[in-house]
Amino acid sequence: MTQSEIFQDLPLEEVIGDRFGRYSKYIIQDRALPDARDGLKPVQRRILYAMFMEGNTHDKPFRKSAKTVGNVIGNYHPHGDSSVYEAMVRMSQDWKARHMLIEMHGNNGSVDGDPPAAMRYTEARLSSIAAQMLRDIQKDTVDLVPNFDDQDLEPTVLPSRFPNLLVNGSTGISAGYATDIPPHNLAEVLDAVLMRLKNPQATVQELMQVLHGPDFPTGGIIQGIDGIKKAYETGKGKIIVRAKAEIEKLKGAKEQIVITEIPYDVNKANLVKKMDEMRLDKRLDGIAEVRDESDRSGLRIVVELKKEISGEPILKYLLKNTDLQVTYNFNMIAIYNRRPTMMSLQMLLDAYIAHQKEIIVRRSRYDLDKANNRLHIVEGLMKALSILDEVIAAIRASKDKKDAKNNLQEKFGFTEIQAEAIVSLQLYRLTNTDITELRQEQKELEEKILELKSILESEKKLVSVLQKELKEVKKTFQEPRRSEIEEKIEEIKVDLDVLVPSEDVVVTVTSDGYVKRTSIRSYNASNGEDFAMKESDHLLYEAQLNTQHHVLAFTNKGHYIFLPVHELPDIRWKDLGQHISSIIPLDSEEKIINVEGVADFNTDQYVVSITKNGQIKRTALADFQVQRYNKPFKMMNLKKDDLIIASGIADSGAEVYLTSYLSYAIRFKLDEVPVAGIRTAGVKAMNLLDGDMVKAANIIPPNHKGKVMIVTERGGVKKMALDEVETGNRALRGVLTLRELKKQPHRIYTVVYVEKGEGIQIITENGLKEDLREENYSLSERYSNVSYVIDVKTDGFISHILKLSAKEENPK
Template identity: 35%
Template structure:
């Protein structure tokens, strides 16, 4: 505390005690508000800080318009410093320089001549060497400023006035963005495409209730002056919705092969605000430190035509890996932290996309109203004078006589006002009138001008009384700006894995997925396979090596999950559309490149799952697994609902055994397991209790001999379905499901096909109906597609009929059912034509009452129920 030491004496001031905390608090608040309002934050209306506004206004006052000669930058800086901005000359010059750099502003406002720096961080030449003038688009920011459209305030010494805001025909805050650090807050606003912003603004004017997502159909994303890519859309959405977000920017890079045969990465566009020279220098340091490998040389080949950075790769380098490392460790990928803080009526606010457009439209509306009032006053003033002219012309001789007889102009003025009822302004105008205006032609011009001015007055009054008309004027002016200055986007938006759902972009079509014996996988459009008659030769389906053949064939829809089971009992997850696409004759891609399958393991079965997020679905469906040695296991689908990159164990496989098949069931299905020796066992799914993923399962069927194996498992889903069996030599048949009596699991089964040397061993068993079709592939890759309806129903112990003609050394490797394809009328609101889809039946209509424990009289051999063994879980 300061203390008063004495009374007042002449020439001395009193000392007032002040609490230092209060003084510092008040002073700091004053300082911070001065920085916020008068230095660091842009105004929401014109998107400019005071220094930018003063530079543009100073250049206008100096007369350096776009169509006038350039003036020295030092002259412009001196004009702005002396009249409006009493700070260091560097601040003014740096501001003007940045407004002239096409890599700093999306739409530059200053036309610079000379060295204005570079994207490598080179400083501009001194202001005495460079010249500048306004760009035409900058004059749109200043248009109508002399028509009382904005408020003017005194400059720093009250000798002049300066605008507090510019009329701003263009939405500059969105178009060019802004950045600044105030006290306790900061702003960082991204630039956008002028054409998109104006389209969005017009859409807002048409519908003030428009939502931000609807606005984003027009203003899609920031548009940076250096182009490049926006990687991921979630940050853009967040910024538009909240005013804050993180936009990831990536350089535009292309992988090419040089004339020497080596790969190169060519970068032609870099992220916004990245110093190119520093980026290359830091990248070279990372290469030398071995943090980025595979690069042999880096060259900057940029010129006046554009940017070009060349990364030469080593011979053994994988270009995509090197590029991803460059994105990860260098500024080829950087982020722009959007923080839309601007001054709204003198207060800092965080603004979303709609807010910025709304405040700009309000500003333009205010400008239109003030401009119209100004023009109306001018028009009325002119109409008043023209009315005086017309009165004088109507009494021309009297006016001339009065003026001639007056001793001085003042007497003449008073005489005109008294004699003809004119105002002082009219009287002065008549006295100032040139004699040539008295001719007949000039009289007609005055009358025509008066008519036009009256029409203008009526139109201006109409504008002032009609808000929709004012909004139409704003739209028309914006459309004119868009047509004259709008351009295409420079920055491309690409979606990252985190924020895009590929299903939205991929049609949910049916596809054929094939896997060869040696593990090559592909997907092919179902339409590539044409229907043939029974017994046909078939069409070429898969090109494989001599020792390879197609072993698995699966029909799925693009959006489905595929659960991929391997010989050793592991399960992996893949979306159907993630399988590489190929035509009928292509080889496919090694499955090891798609999933992390262990060495020595092989894909054995695939099941088609609708989704893994619907709790009711995954808790009420089960996966039934069957092994070659006859073990069966049932597990809830929920146990497989959490995909992992490396897969998980689905069943414990004993030595000498391997997984054969997997099926999805609803908990109430019947199961038929067939063996290569031609027998099958039929039991209800409830005979198999649900187990955990790591369990080994229980016995499903007893094998006849050491050479006997399980060749297939069918889960019955329809009461009207038949069982189709196919032998390796191309014979097959349909039999009634009722021919297979229901027993307990674990038995030896009954005969399903009369096995002979002619038929060969059993290779497949399927559930079919008349509307289904079959696709059969043999080891040489030949395919045939036939209709099930062409096969008549036979007894289960017969030999069957020939399905496909085989060469002597060929065998059938895979049989797959294609479900009925029907035309289904789309009843959606989009009015699409009819589309095709499969009819899928999942409910089993066989009940527990159908189970018959009586002996089967048709069997060639007695059935062994093996009741003593089948209930023991295989540990």
């Protein structure tokens, strides 16, 4: 091993921790977060400084952007050219910056997200307001540090003669920190600075009398003054930004929505595309056409509606479901004293004021030194003019310039600086008329020195200078506010009746989870026959609903699925439906056990769920209504080995009739079950023996006149009156409903509640179908046994049982 090769044995976590720590510190301080004083990130500051030093200012012609990018990379920012050019372009985009710091000729991108032209095609220069960012920078107002190769100097901060951080805002993501500061109105921000100067204790409430809130370059409507106030107090807060839209009436009972301003940072092309997709998907049936009519005169998006469709509910739906309305979250983090800091409004204003005071103090010192030096020279020149002949004679008698300077200092008492000025004087200046100019300059310099000393000695004088300069900037650059501010956040209530055309359809759901809606025309054309499904599948739900209704599907794992009927796939009666897992993600082991159609959630009805381990839960139907429905929702907390065997909608005053595997039955009023919220467990419904479980659950309607049909696993059936099981309390074991045989006792397959004319259809594994109407069976007592309907040895075991309605002969 050579002398130069030295290896260190260090733990990996120590090395990685150290390297990532250094990297994070660099990202936070020197790349992604803005400085609280000038509101700029290092790359932005370097671009502005490089353009200023090159004389690429607003009063000079435009120059190629590539020249500036090369200059920035070569002298100040040794990174990729694309990152520099992107930062440069962003500062020139009038939909991103409230006051552009760079003016650009050529394609600098668009609000549609189009990329800018390459930097070799575009030209740029500093804007007039950018001159205020760099004003007095050559008067030692800010610290200059060596650049990356120590060949030049660059500023650590710009003088920033207006509060750029608040005016243009900032956004950035670094290691562990992110910032989102919205743009504001220049005049309002300067008024807030002036108020804070006048009253350093001014509260957010007082400051908001002049600084009302953000002012986005794209305009729009801001809602939520409380969110603005909270953000100004804490650095974090939420507001709603909404597009500006009007509803215009056209000829022939038609309307159109015209959007003239969109929320900040929203891509217009994507927004128009999303609205048009809603028209194509028929999620919004009332839209005839979506057009982008934006041109040089301004933004204009037109949503043309179909005849006799009202614009108000369509607009509400678009606001709720597209980026016509977005949430903006303040996160006011900036670099303050070299640290990332969550800034309140007062902290931001105070940081800016302290910076400006330092700028004025440093500028005044610089100007004072210059004025003193010049006064010293002027006094020397005046003295020289008063003894001009002696001075000329002394200079003529000298050998060279150095000797002449020495002679002037020795003979007449001039200082070296004065002597240098005298020997450098041009001959034409040696006239008597110049003494008056010198006296005038002396007087002006003395007044200037007094003024500068008063600024440096008096805080009050310094503040008055700052106030005057801020007012000048305000007068020159103020613009009217673009964003409107509304106090409250308006809750958008979408009226589905208007958005979804009313149409009666047949909704079907199969046991395997295939779902569809079918037009009445397609259903009638098939006479309700030839329904498409797999051989092993059977129909779980079939009902005529309206497209404005909803469907609730309940699963055995304690979830429910919320589906608006109009969003179900529209499929012909003779075609296979779409599997529900392609609409809502569902666990492969999870099965749908029941489906209910709901016309109105605000009724005195409940969803009742019963588990195999004897738990029951009652929840108000209104709790099942949701706004977003892209996943299954929890409706009952289950223990690990438990499953839901029945779930459905029940009216108040209904009864619950449960039967266990060992044929115990219990009957009680639904009101015995307390009403619980969605995400809770149930209460005990039935006290089960070891090895027993609930096999059948029936919700008996109030004023019932029905019976129950009991089916055993061995294919036995009997009809029994409900009153054989008396109404009692829940959580009991119940009474036996079959005679217990010593050999091969019957076990319950299911129990079905039927009314007059109804019945059941038993389907076996071998495909046998047996229709059993209730009127064909006489009533049996509780202790009686069953009569056999099928022989499981030859016909196969029962696979499932369907309920037959009074009119139905052959269920699908």
